Amino acid sequence: MTTTLKPVDAVLVGFGWTGAIMGQQLADAGLSVLALERGPWRDTATDFATGFAQDELRYMWRHHLFQNVTDDTLTVRNHLDQEALPMRHLGSFLLGTGVGSGGVHWNGQIWRFLPSDFQTKSHNQQRYGAKAVSDYDLTVQDWGVTYDELEPHYDTFDKLCGTSGKAGNLNGQIQAGGNPFEGARANEYPTPPMTQTYGPTLFGQAAAELGHHPFPHPTGNLSQPYVNPLGAQLGKCTYCGFCEKFGCGNYSKASPQTTILPYLMAKPNFTLKTECEVLRVELSADRKRATGVTYVNSAGEEFFQPAEMVILSAYVLQNVRLLLLSGIGKPYDPKTGEGVVGKNYAYQTMSSVNVFFDDKLINPFIGAGALATVIDDFNGDNFDHSGLGFIGGAYVGGMVTGGRPIEMIYTPQGVPAWGLEWKQAAAKNYLRSFSFSIHGSCMSHRGNYLDLDPTYRDVHGRPMLRMTFDFTDNEHKMSDYVTDKAVEVAKAMNPREFKVNRRTGSWSVTPYQTTHNTGGAIMGDNPRDSVVNKFLQTWDVPNVFSLGSGAFPQNAGYNPTGTVAALAYHAAHEITTRYIKAPGPLVAA
Amino acid sequence: MGSAGAAAAAGIHDGELGAPPQTYTGKVPWQEGAADAPPAALGTDFRFFTPAERSFIEAAVNRLIPPDPAGPSAVEANVPFFLDRQLAGPFGRGDHYFLGGPWKKGAAEQGYQMRFSPAQLYRAAIKAVDDYAAANFHGAAFASLADADKDKLLKGLEAGTVQLGDGVDAKSFFAMLLQNTKEGYFSDPLYGGNKDMAAWKMIGFPGAHYDYSEWVTRHGEKVPYPTVGMKGRPGWSES
Numbered sequence: 071m072t073t074t075l076k077p078v079d080a081v082l083v084g085f086g087w088t089g090a091i092m093g094q095q096l097a098d099a100g101l102s103v104l105a106l107e108r109g110p111w112r113d114t115a116t117d118f119a120t121g122f123a124q125d126e127l128r129y130m131w132r133h134h135l136f137q138n139v140t141d142d143t144l145t146v147r148n149h150l151d152q153e154a155l156p157m158r159h160l161g162s163f164l165l166g167t168g169v170g171s172g173g174v175h176w177n178g179q180i181w182r183f184l185p186s187d188f189q190t191k192s193h194n195q196q197r198y199g200a201k202a203v204s205d206y207d208l209t210v211q212d213w214g215v216t217y218d219e220l221e222p223h224y225d226t227f228d229k230l231c232g233t234s235g236k237a238g239n240l241n242g243q244i245q246a247g248g249n250p251f252e253g254a255r256a257n258e259y260p261t262p263p264m265t266q267t268y269g270p271t272l273f274g275q276a277a278a279e280l281g282h283h284p285f286p287h288p289t290g291n292l293s294q295p296y297v298n299p300l301g302a303q304l305g306k307c308t309y310c311g312f313c314e315k316f317g318c319g320n321y322s323k324a325s326p327q328t329t330i331l332p333y334l335m336a337k338p339n340f341t342l343k344t345e346c347e348v349l350r351v352e353l354s355a356d357r358k359r360a361t362g363v364t365y366v367n368s369a370g371e372e373f374f375q376p377a378e379m380v381i382l383s384a385y386v387l388q389n390v391r392l393l394l395l396s397g398i399g400k401p402y403d404p405k406t407g408e409g410v411v412g413k414n415y416a417y418q419t420m421s422s423v424n425v426f427f428d429d430k431l432i433n434p435f436i437g438a439g440a441l442a443t444v445i446d447d448f449n450g451d452n453f454d455h456s457g458l459g460f461i462g463g464a465y466v467g468g469m470v471t472g473g474r475p476i477e478m479i480y481t482p483q484g485v486p487a488w489g490l491e492w493k494q495a496a497a498k499n500y501l502r503s504f505s506f507s508i509h510g511s512c513m514s515h516r517g518n519y520l521d522l523d524p525t526y527r528d529v530h531g532r533p534m535l536r537m538t539f540d541f542t543d544n545e546h547k548m549s550d551y552v553t554d555k556a557v558e559v560a561k562a563m564n565p566r567e568f569k570v571n572r573r574t575g576s577w578s579v580t581p582y583q584t585t586h587n588t589g590g591a592i593m594g595d596n597p598r599d600s601v602v603n604k605f606l607q608t609w610d611v612p613n614v615f616s617l618g619s620g621a622f623p624q625n626a627g628y629n630p631t632g633t634v635a636a637l638a639y640h641a642a643h644e645i646t647t648r649y650i651k652a653p654g655p656l657v658a659a
Numbered sequence: 660m661g662s663a664g665a666a667a668a669a670g671i672h673d674g675e676l677g678a679p680p681q682t683y684t685g686k687v688p689w690q691e692g693a694a695d696a697p698p699a700a701l702g703t704d705f706r707f708f709t710p711a712e713r714s715f716i717e718a719a720v721n722r723l724i725p726p727d728p729a730g731p732s733a734v735e736a737n738v739p740f741f742l743d744r745q746l747a748g749p750f751g752r753g754d755h756y757f758l759g760g761p762w763k764k765g766a767a768e769q770g771y772q773m774r775f776s777p778a779q780l781y782r783a784a785i786k787a788v789d790d791y792a793a794a795n796f797h798g799a800a801f802a803s804l805a806d807a808d809k810d811k812l813l814k815g816l817e818a819g820t821v822q823l824g825d826g827v828d829a830k831s832f833f834a835m836l837l838q839n840t841k842e843g844y845f846s847d848p849l850y851g852g853n854k855d856m857a858a859w860k861m862i863g864f865p866g867a868h869y870d871y872s873e874w875v876t877r878h879g880e881k882v883p884y885p886t887v888g889m890k891g892r893p894g895w896s897e898s
């Protein structure tokens with residue numbers, strides 16, 4: 071039996087980064103807001119206090135904070151002719167759950183995409199010709215929103231987090247010490263950049279010698295104490311080295327907990343319900359309006375929650391699945407290329423280079439989630455792609471996020487994974503090595519998409535999401551090209567030796583790569599090519615909004631959350647200033 | 660599940676399954692003194708492995724991380740005890756694994772595809788490897804093989820060139836065994852392995868510290884901090 075509850079103005083499905091941002095914006099506009107979160111409540115003192123936060127086994131390997139896939143996972147395959155099978159254990163990406171979700175156990179790498187990233191199709195077409203964007207069956211698109219439109223909202227997120235960094239482009243003026251390739255920012259970062267440890271410093275010196283433009287990675291690990299505009303206080307990062315995949319015990323990592331919740335939870339017009347999983351969005355008989363959502367709680371009770379507005383903030387994979395399960399938008403068909411929901415699923419193309427020294431103590435355990443010196447010279451369209459045979463790029467970062475020994479012992483080329491040789495190499499190299507991360511874009515492709523699995527079902531009997539994905543030649547060529555550039559930096563450091571871990575072969579569910587899944591609920595300027603408009607409003611059902619990286623028509627060579635947050639603020643601004651006065655489509659179809 | 664006592668009373672639990680639904684409005688629902696502290700491995704007895712399985716495990720993990728002057732072997736680091744407690748607990752039961760059907764073989768890229776929980780897999784695989792050893796090495800169990808033969812067999816499992824019976828995928832078992840062995844070697848001693856933090860000392864990892872501020876700019880210097888586990892830290896409480 072389903073119990074019908076009292077209506078609310080807005081219901082949020084999921085309460086991670088996007089849910090918290092939108093919840094705060096809508097609650098401040100005076101709406102009655104209810105957040106439904108499938109996982110538990112979490113706070114710093116209870117769940118990741120400094121007495122036990124530095125537990126590699128429990129948090130990283132036993133997935134203590136991550137989604138438990140026991141009763142719901144997704145199925146995966148590389149291409150259409152294969153049968154998709156369930157991802158039985160998390161690996162390639164570590165899906166979040168619970169209040170704060172990925173915002174709790176992220177690195178805090180805060181990026182803006184390049185202005186040209188928002189025009190992937192038109193920009194590359196204009197510069198390199200039509201073939202550049204159609205080779206390899208690419209299906210790249212423009213976003214329908216520009217960097218300039220998002221700039222104030224990127225700025226809002228920086229101020230929320232207290233992002234530590236150095237501007238490289240202030241209102242068009244290139245600044246020493248920052249990223250000279252970035253889009254113009256109206257303001258300097260709220261706090262100065264992190265102090266670099268030894269590894270990133272060596273990387274920066276070598277990159278500069280080669281004529282590149284190194285700068286400190288912008289971080290949500292704070293270089294100094296900070297009070298944000300919502301009155302939330304963050305502390306100074308202590309370089310504990312248990313950052314990504316862990317919660318921060320020091321209140322030094324920007325997260326919904328440290329930046330929004332103290333403010334939002336105190337508001338009387340905001341309510342959070344935990345252990346409540348939304349099964350689907352309910353639509354009116356004409357399917358043009360959402361009436362609310364149906365959810366089931368951990369006691370097994372089912373409810374219908376009526377709402378004037380439904381905000382999907384359940385992370386890209388569950389957002390797309392809920393759209394498909396609820397019949398919102400036309401599902402994408404990779405054979406005909408028709409339909410949009412599930413289209414252009416993309417990811418991140420990662421490779422790395424490990425460097426080993428005899429004479430330098432790197433001390434990798436002194437680290438932070440976003441601690442790196444990076445070069446952006448080979449990202450996006452920051453370099454001439456003529457004749458290279460690919461579009462896109464990557465940043466290269468000399469990163470030291472920590473030295474957690476189960477995950478992060480590097481051994482030289484040719485050393486086996488176990489036995490005496492491995493043991494001796496681990497003992498010899500642990501303190502004297504570190505890694506460069508080559509963090510690459512991933513263009514969208516006709517055959518990469520999300521739909522509902524025909525066979526596997528979750529504990530509620532709903533079809534699981536099915537992911538069909540592989541890297542294309544465009545991605546392999548891009549990754550090899552930028553990895554070669556990273557190798558040049560490695561050589562310039564004069565290490566004893568180095569090891570190159572290229573992005574070879576097909577995408578695999580192990581090992582961990584990134585939790586930067588994108589697409590499937592893509593944005594654009596018309597309903598034929600996209601699921602949502604530039605304000606993340608679904609074209610088909612105007613009182614349903616889909617937040618998060620699902621809106622990316624393809625993925626850029628940066629971590630996504632800065633852009634995810636900017637898009638959420640951009641949408642929130644339009645909802646609170648226009649939509650609530652006159653509900654309806656915010657962009658004419 | 661999470662540690663008993665205070666944590667259970669506060670409604671805190673391991674992962675998102677099984678907690679009661681809650682409604683929060685008007686305040687941050689923080690509870691004084693509540694702590695989701697980790698569950699320590701207690702006792703010294705073996706609860707999961709039979710004596711024959713224990714012989715296999717000791718022999719296998721000591722080939723994965725053998726004795727030498729640089730640091731402890733896996734057995735010296737108490738990895739078999741760690742594995743026993745892991746397999747007797749939530750990990751062994753397949754907490755955080757989806758084990759529903761149908762079960763198909765799949766491509767390597769699709770990852771783990773067996774129906775077995777980790778505990779079931781160890782049980783079946785140890786028998787299957789011992790059967791294989793007996794059939795191919797003159798009736799001997801794995802533990803009584805010469806080191807070179809043990810390594811040969813382990814390499815065969817790793818590469819998937821050794822075919823095992825009883826529905827055991829050799830490669831998946833080897834990958835799990837190696838991963839769990841490194842976990843027992845390098846995880847906090849709280850979980851029963853990494854005895855005396857000797858594996859951490861071997862590589863130079865100082866352990867569960869939480870503040871390296873002083874050392875950020877002291878490039879290339881040796882950090883003189885004593886090695887500590889979570890239990891050695893202020894703020895640790897056995898809740």
Ligand SMILES: Cc1cc2nc3c(=O)[nH]c(=O)nc-3n(C[C@H](O)[C@H](O)[C@H](O)COP(=O)(O)OP(=O)(O)OC[C@H]3O[C@@H](n4cnc5c(N)ncnc54)[C@H](O)[C@@H]3O)c2cc1C
Nearest residue numbers: 084086087088108167171172177178179348384618629631
């Ligand atoms: C280890 C790790 C490191 C990362 N590092 C970085 C980084 O450095 N920089 C960066 O930019 N990004 C990083 N990310 C990615 C970042 O965490 C995500 O981009 C961000 O959290 C996405 O926010 P979201 O609101 O879309 O989803 P989430 O924060 O995941 O929140 C979604 C919420 O919805 C809930 N939910 C899902 N389905 C339902 C349902 N049906 N009913 C109710 N609730 C539901 C989930 O439980 C979850 O709480 C990292 C991620 C991981 C895992």
Ligand code: SF4
Nearest residue numbers: 307308310313318438
């Ligand atoms: S590295 Fe810094 S921000 Fe990250 S968890 Fe540790 S103290 Fe917090």
